[in-house]
Each structure stands twice: as C-alpha cells, then as structure tokens.
Amino acid sequence: MTRETSDDDVVLSAGHITAAVGDLGWRYVLGTLRASIRLGPLWQVAEVATELIRACGTAADGCLRLDLRPGRLELVLHPPDPAGLTGRELTHARTIATAAAEMGLPLEPDADGRRSVQALEIAIDALDIAEIRPFWKAVLGYADEPGGGGPGDPIVDPLAQGPAIWFQQLSGPRAQRNRLHLDVSVPHDEAPQRIRAALGAGGTLLSETRAPSFWILADCEDNEACVTTWQGRD
Structure with missing residues (x-):
C-alpha cells in the first residue's frame, strides 16, 4: 500500500x-x-x-x-x-x-446486484465551443465548473444532480457522425466486464488505443459512447 x-x-x-x-x-x-x-x-x-x-x-x-x-x-x-x-x-x-x-454494513461498489457505482458525463462535439457553451449553460440551468469558467471549460449542475457537460473541439464538420456521446466512468477493475456486456449487446469497439483511460464503442447505428477509468490519466 x-x-x-x-x-x-x-x-x-x-x-x-x-x-x-x-x-x-x-x-x-x-x-x-x-x-x-x-x-x-x-x-x-x-x-x-x-x-x-x-x-x-x-x-x-x-x-x-x-x-x-x-x-x-x-x-x-x-x-x-x-x-x-x-x-x-x-x-x-x-x-x-x-x-x-x-453496524454490520460493509461498503461495496455493487450494493443491489444491478450495477456498480459509476459517474456520467455528456460530451458535445462542436466547431465553435465558445459560441454554443452559453446556450447549454442557460438551457440546462448549469453553472461554471469550480475553478473554471473559460470559454471552453465544462459546465456542471450546481445541485450536483445531473451529469457534467464538456465540449470536444471538432476540426471540421462531420455530417455522418453523431456530435453528442456519453462518457460512462466506471471503477477501473470493472471496465472490461462493462465493455464485454456492451459488445455482447450488439455494440462495436471502435478504438482501444487510449485504454485503459478510455475505450470508444458504438451501437449498431454508430452512436458512440466511451467507457472511461482513472487509469492512464495520472
């Protein structure tokens, strides 16, 4: 230790x-x-x-x-x-x-047999982040991330109930690719099982070049989601 x-x-x-x-x-x-x-x-x-x-x-x-x-x-x-x-x-x-x-109640990441603890972020791909960020901040009733507030910084729910929203810079228009995807952050030792389940449900692994930081997956209609962990980020 x-x-x-x-x-x-x-x-x-x-x-x-x-x-x-x-x-x-x-x-x-x-x-x-x-x-x-x-x-x-x-x-x-x-x-x-x-x-x-x-x-x-x-x-x-x-x-x-x-x-x-x-x-x-x-x-x-x-x-x-x-x-x-x-x-x-x-x-x-x-x-x-x-x-x-x-109290005879040990902590555990999976306490109900359905899923483990996790955190959800939503990523919005954008050509001009500074232009669209105020819209999302206003329509969601969100606020600047603590310590942030820059034109490209994430926005967060001030009540900590909704997922954080962050913005990914596009290098050019992508007419054939979705521009909003989910980031599902899971415990590092549970990522492989989550990925296997997603692939078994008809998903496709698009990239694992940045694993174990994140894997990029897609459903059968090419809508993307990233399974992420803390590893590879320190």
Missing part, C-alpha cells in the same frame, strides 16, 4: 487513493470516491445515512453527498478543491467505512 501523507491539503494521485481505500469498498471514479450499502426500506436507509453523517461530523459537509433510495444508500466523496481529493477526504472515507462495518 502506498505510504500515507500526513498533509491533509496535498492532492493525491488516483493510484494512491485506490491503494489507500480501495480495499474498504470505495472506488475511485471520475475524481470522486464512491461506494454503496445494501439496505432495506427507506427509513432504514435514512437511519444509516444519519449515523454515517454523525461519524464524520460537520467537517464532511463540503465533500460528502448521499443518494438515498429504498434498498440502497450511495455515498460520494468529492473534492472541495477542484485540484482533486486530498488526505482529508481519505480520512472521511476511512471513518465512514469503519462506522458502516461496526
């Missing part, structure tokens, strides 16, 4: 983060740590969520997000600093894992 840093303000690499808390049930996905807990009715989900929040205290208010659904609690630790996750968030990750284990 990678040696731990004692400086909570140091931004950590994806490899360091995975080595530090991956065995606790957390998965590093698209700059965040994500995990789930399999539970029962919604009242139980709410009670467990409350206990985990209490374990972290108010210090986690700026980095912890919870999604409560009957049968499942999903946890996300995101970086308050746009530069990335630090030792402070790793401390919260360990605290949550310990508190959950003491």
